[in-house]
Amino acid sequence: MDAAYKRVMDSGTYIMGSEVDHFEKEFAAYSNVSHCVGVGNGLDALTLLLRAYGIGAGDEVIVPSNTFIATWLAVSQCGAKPVPVEPDPVSHNMDPARIEKAITPRTRAIMPVHLYGQVADMDPIMEIAARFGLVVIEDAAQSQGALYKGRKAGGLGHAAGTSFYPGKNLGAMGDAGAVLTNDAEIAAKVRKLRNYGSTVKYEHTEAGYNTRLDELQAAFLREKLRVLDAWNQKRQLVAKKYTEALQGTGLTLPQGSPWGGDVWHLYVVVTAQRDALHQYLASRGIGTVIHYPKPPHLQGCYAEYSQTSLPVAEQLAGQVLSLPMSPDLTDAEVQEVIDSVKEFFARGE
Numbered sequence: 001m002d003a004a005y006k007r008v009m010d011s012g013t014y015i016m017g018s019e020v021d022h023f024e025k026e027f028a029a030y031s032n033v034s035h036c037v038g039v040g041n042g043l044d045a046l047t048l049l050l051r052a053y054g055i056g057a058g059d060e061v062i063v064p065s066n067t068f069i070a071t072w073l074a075v076s077q078c079g080a081k082p083v084p085v086e087p088d089p090v091s092h093n094m095d096p097a098r099i100e101k102a103i104t105p106r107t108r109a110i111m112p113v114h115l116y117g118q119v120a121d122m123d124p125i126m127e128i129a130a131r132f133g134l135v136v137i138e139d140a141a142q143s144q145g146a147l148y149k150g151r152k153a154g155g156l157g158h159a160a161g162t163s164f165y166p167g168k169n170l171g172a173m174g175d176a177g178a179v180l181t182n183d184a185e186i187a188a189k190v191r192k193l194r195n196y197g198s199t200v201k202y203e204h205t206e207a208g209y210n211t212r213l214d215e216l217q218a219a220f221l222r223e224k225l226r227v228l229d230a231w232n233q234k235r236q237l238v239a240k241k242y243t244e245a246l247q248g249t250g251l252t253l254p255q256g257s258p259w260g261g262d263v264w265h266l267y268v269v270v271t272a273q274r275d276a277l278h279q280y281l282a283s284r285g286i287g288t289v290i291h292y293p294k295p296p297h298l299q300g301c302y303a304e305y306s307q308t309s310l311p312v313a314e315q316l317a318g319q320v321l322s323l324p325m326s327p328d329l330t331d332a333e334v335q336e337v338i339d340s341v342k343e344f345f346a347r348g349e
């Protein structure tokens with residue numbers, strides 16, 4: 001990382017230089033797609049994609065009810081309407097069996113999220129999209145390196161947006177994101193939109209944004225991309241240890257996808273005693289996080305959805321807890337988490 005930093009300092013180029021060029025090529029190759037366009041963050045990646053597809057006011061986009069709010073915000077920022085679809089209660093990912101009912105004449109796109117590092121069931125989603133003439137934009141923010149039936153997340157739909165927020169499996173040292181696609185025209189549109197709607201300096205054919213991936217972040221990401229698979233394997237080992245040790249404790253454990261290839265961005269357990277467990281672990285110095293305590297439709301910024309009933313997402317929000325997950329957890333730390341969870345349930349609380 002120090003060498004990457006020095007490369008950028010020595011180059012004197014901080015925006016749109018060779019580090020971004022190289023990273024885009026390297027991450028496209030890693031993801032098995034033809035085009036990667038670096039942008040400022042994951043929310044912008046999704047927003048620019050929707051705009052590149054011409055989605056806007058009067059359009060509807062199908063989104064998961066159970067996701068981080070950015071998935072919805074991207075749709076709203078384009079002037080389109082997010083239409084929520086409930087998750088499968090086992091995978092917590094969008095349930096393909098519920099999508100068709102949500103389609104109307106205004107639907108333009110489906111945005112599945114590969115939540116917690118587990119790819120959504122893309123085959124039925126692509127089949128429905130083909131039948132109804134819809135675009136599929138993957139929200140691949142939590143799934144760098146994840147596989148679906150042997151194929152990489154981010155190359156399964158028509159395009160994908162991803163986030164390199166520091167906590168992600170491939171995390172920068174600040175905000176960063178990217179668009180992935182095999183569609184040259186969409187990639188070119190996103191390239192233009194990220195740079196004030198311009199491809200020729202001081203010529204602006206669209207009212208674009210300033211949301212470019214910067215050189216320093218690209219240089220850091222290039223270094224981390226080299227170890228992404230190794231770090232994902234470490235996450236898989238941690239997940240395996242949790243799953244083996246926590247059977248029968250009273251927690252509902254994540255099943256993992258039937259197609260394998262999960263990269264365990266998060267290890268999310270479900271329990272009716274979530275808040276007590278969260279507090280107990282905190283008292284033992286173990287930090288856990290709730291992803292997410294309130295679904296998008298119940299957020300203040302989506303007051304128009306406040307009467308919408310989405311019981312699966314609402315129940316998950318009350319019961320999910322993410323155990324510590326990181327490639328650099330030591331065996332002793334993993335064991336401490338396991339022992340503490342077991343102690344909590346042994347106390348009968």
Ligand SMILES: Cc1ncc(COP(=O)(O)O)c(C=O)c1O
Nearest residue numbers: 041042043068070071141163165
């Ligand atoms: C599922 C999902 N979508 C979108 C985003 C937005 O990414 P960013 O924070 O880089 O804007 C995130 C992460 O924060 C995310 O987890």
